[in-house]
Amino acid sequence: MLNTGESSHSGPLVPRAAAASKTFEPHGSAPKSQQVRWAIEFEKVSNSFGAYPVLVDLDLQVRPGEKVTLIGPSGSGKTTVLRLAMTLAKPTSGDIKIFGESILFDMAGKPLSGSQEARIRRRCGMVFQHFNLFPHLTVLQNLIVAPTAVLKQSKEQAEESALEYLHMVGLQDKARAYPAQLSGGQQQRIAIARALVIKPEILLLDEITSALDPELAGEVLDVVRGVAHRSKVSMLIVTHEMRFAREVSDRIAVFDRGRIIEQGPPEKIFSHPDSERTRAFLQSVLNH
């Protein structure tokens, strides 16, 4: 349970001001945003690390608002999927589209420039395994860097909205603290607030509890549950927390050696999976 944010159970988790301002609707400038079928779409994406194939002809689509969790053994390519979506890595072949627009190529098939790429991926936000907060900035400063620099909000405006998100993750009293003064769980909740404050339409969560003790992982997952249940943001989640995956996901995709071997609703995957390999993987993670 959230230890300080009782409000998250009574009030709306997404701050009212943010929710009211068309938060999770596609940007007006994007072409044919109304007809777009997929929030994010991987088409025949392959990636390799040297000679070692990380992803093999991956096809994966996420609908707007859908929560999809990627599970599978370590090294099966799950994290790479998220890093590709955030352009932190480039695929060796295939295409990735965000709301119908490729983050790799323009209409003529030429590679995108840095600024074109930045415009399209701006609809994504990401939370990392190791929080990656800026150690020299206070919590509040961490939260307002992107809104002031990218969304061109005034400092006052950005701080006001940052405080609402801090309240949402139950850490409004830590605004003036530095990351090093907080617990891992608190740092990760700040990182979630920092990702949400730029109002992403797709949220990428990369093993966000793997670096945390179990009791701290709980408070982080509570925050994500709240966001998942109360907002229309699409989520692509990589996690080893099977109970959490089951609760929060609309769909689970099971990865093995760079391929999706099976996908479907959580009830199906966890209760009667088709694949023998899925069964073996679940057995190994659920019985430890």
Add this chain to the structure above:
Amino acid sequence: MTWDWNFVLKILPRLMDGVWYTVLITLASSAIALGGGLVLAILETVSTTFGQAFVRFWLELFRGVPTLVLLYFTFYVLPEFGIVLPAVPIGIAVLGIVYAAYCSEVYRGSLITIPAELRDACVALHLSPYITWQRVLAPLMIKRAAPALLNYVLGLFRETAVLFALGVPVLMGEAHEVGYENFRFLEPYTLAGVIYLGMNLPFLYLLSKLKDKHA
């Protein structure tokens, strides 16, 4: 030869003029060294292979040639090409540029210690390369490099003495002058040494503070 306190009192005001010059030149060339070093380190990191080779060439040049050679070159050789500069700006510029080369190495070293994950976070927050440098990487570089940089400022402060070779009235220059004017060297050079040492102390204190903080 015995120590003459009256002579000491007589020359002390002139030596203090030298202290004033020393402080002024140290501050001005430190500003060039600290700022220029940061710019060089960033340029070397972001530029193309050709740009990197260019920056490296300048770094090696200024670190490899003795300061005195650079000073004499600018002071005596450049006028032959019609470029005549007064001694004080030359001293400030040469010391500033030489120490900028040293400082850029320190900055580069501290940049390497910044985890790549922080850059990932900048991408995930859609910060432009400029904002990434301005708000995240440069402040972290400066913070991590501070103790080593202060060491170089200290070295620069001591090296201002070499400017007496161009006739700049730094503390060493003044001591040299009054020595020759009076044919007494014991007091001027002893005092100069003591004053240099004394001026080191605040630096050393600051340095120990910084090292405590970073330890």
